[in-house]
Amino acid sequence: MHAIPHTAHSPDRKQLVQRHDCATCDRVHPSLRARLLLILPLLLLVRECELAQVGSSVNRGSEDKLERGGQWIQRRAADATRCDASLARPTALHPMASSVPCNACGRQMTRRCSRRTGLAFYGCRGFARHRCRFVRPAQRVDARTNTEHSYHVEVRAEMECADSFRLIAHPPGALRGLLCDMGLLNGLNCSGQPGNYSAAGNSTDTMPMVNVSWYAREDGQEGAVLPLRIYSTVRRQLQDVAARQALLFEEIPQPTLRAFLHRAILISNLTAQADSKLGTGHRREMCGPALRPGLRGLPPAMRQGLMEYQLQGIEFVIGKRGRALIADEMGLGKSVQALGVAACMQGWPLLIVCPATMRLVWAEECERWLPNVAVRDNLHIIFSSADKPPWATPKIVIVSYKMVQRLRSDLLRRAWGLVIVDESHTLRTPMSRSEALQTSTIVKLLQGVARVVLLSGTPSPTRPLDLFLQCHTLKPGLLGRDKYDFIRSYCHVQRQPYFSVGRCKRAHELNLLLCEHVMIRRLKVDVMKELPPKVKNP
Secondary structure: OOOOOOOOOOOOHHHHHHHOOOHHHHOOOHHHHHHHHHHHHHHHHHHHHHHHHHHHHHHHHHHHHHHHHHHHHHHHHHHHHHHHHHHHOOOOOOOOOOOEEOOOOOOEEEEEEOOOOOOEEEEOOOOOOOOOOOEEEHHHHHHOOOOHHHOOEEEEEEEEEOOEEEEEEEOOOHHHHHHHHHOOOOHHHOOOOOOEEEEOOOOOOOOOOEEEEEEEOOOOOEEEEEEHHHHHHHHHHHHHHHHHOOEEEEOOOHHHHHHHHHHHHHHHHHHHHHHHHHOHHHHHHHHOHHHOOOOOOOOHHHHHHOOHHHHHHHHHHHHOOOEEEEOOOOOOOHHHHHHHHHHHHOOOOEEEEEOHHHHHHHHHHHHHHOOOOOOOOOEEEOOOOOOOOOOOOOOEEEEEHHHHHHOHHHHHOOOOOEEEEEOHHHHOOOOOHHHHHHHHHHHHHHHOOOOEEEEOOOOOOOOOOHHHHHHHHHOOOOOOOOHHHHHHHHEEEEOOOOOEEEEEOOHHHHHHHHHHHOEEOOOOOOOHHHOOOOOOOO
């Protein structure tokens, strides 16, 4: 006799009998067939009772879900109210911002279109662990967001040099009239040709007389150049104008501004000390060679073999306390400069991280320039996972990127005096899981070492975002708190048809910031007179 199947719905007696009216059931004894017909109504009754109990429990569960759903809707409504308030502020969101902020997790929200309804909305994916799915209708966001066409003038402030900044406007001709209306230029000079003008404060802000330079830069950017000491006053006036008129004002990023202001204060303090001790006449000698770190630890053979620009590179790294990026063009001797830094600062034990094909080349360079250090017992090359350094760490250890990942625990527990990372552009923003694990291991290793020297002839091979992790490792906070701050300040962002980070939009300022704090870069054209004649091998 066949077992009665369990179905989601309760079938009637006639359907169930017809379903089991097969050739097998016809051969069953008539008495058993009669018993089966008598049991069927009881089984159907029991099945209906079970379904009724399940339905009651489902109803209770649905009521709990509705209650929780009501609380969730209230929280989302409160988040939407706060988001509307933040979007209502003029500086909260504008076309030059990198993304629409998410009110739940603070990450970027991308614009998408619903396949079912066809309506546009801003959705947030957020952290995968927390599963943020915050959604904002595009109509509400766009209604509280100024579009590009609503701004008549766009003004951007960026650093021109260590003690001045430049105002760049679009369209370019609107900047001179704007400065005249703000009282930064005298009325007689508003319609003149580009040149040097005098600037004075208006009746509300007291500003000393300054010279305003107006010229085009090498990259074609034309605008007004003002002293950095009046930046706060100019920013406040431009913000007041932006609040009343259709003006978009983009400020200098705060990390960049703090770095240059700190440098200006340091230089002024050193100048004041020099004036108080030696007088104004000896200021040049005090701020010149007397303050440059010496090369007393450099071996005599290396000092005689190095060129002047290479000695300057070693002094630059020592002046940055051993944390710098040497970005000279290929063929200018970056490796010997790094070894010179290790010799001057006595950075032993020395760890050299390089590509696998360059391990023997680095060993030859160490034996050539550091013959007293790179002896047999003090030079160790790691070729595989079995070649771990001995318990007493040698003075020089050479390892590849992949071996750093495999020997992570052993390398992290050792105390390194200096770490040299060759081809450091490998530490760019990771794009796959293997690169992320390898990059995170090297970054964690570098964060625990006091002296780090990065070497790369192309520090930014494809996009400016490749620079962030290298500079953030050397000096955290120089380019922003995280890579999103860096993208917002220095990169052009494309949101449609997908989110992508493009070229640099503050190239002059970024180069100035890096060269002042962490990077030194020379081209062959710059040091051509110091290079020896080219020798061709037969």
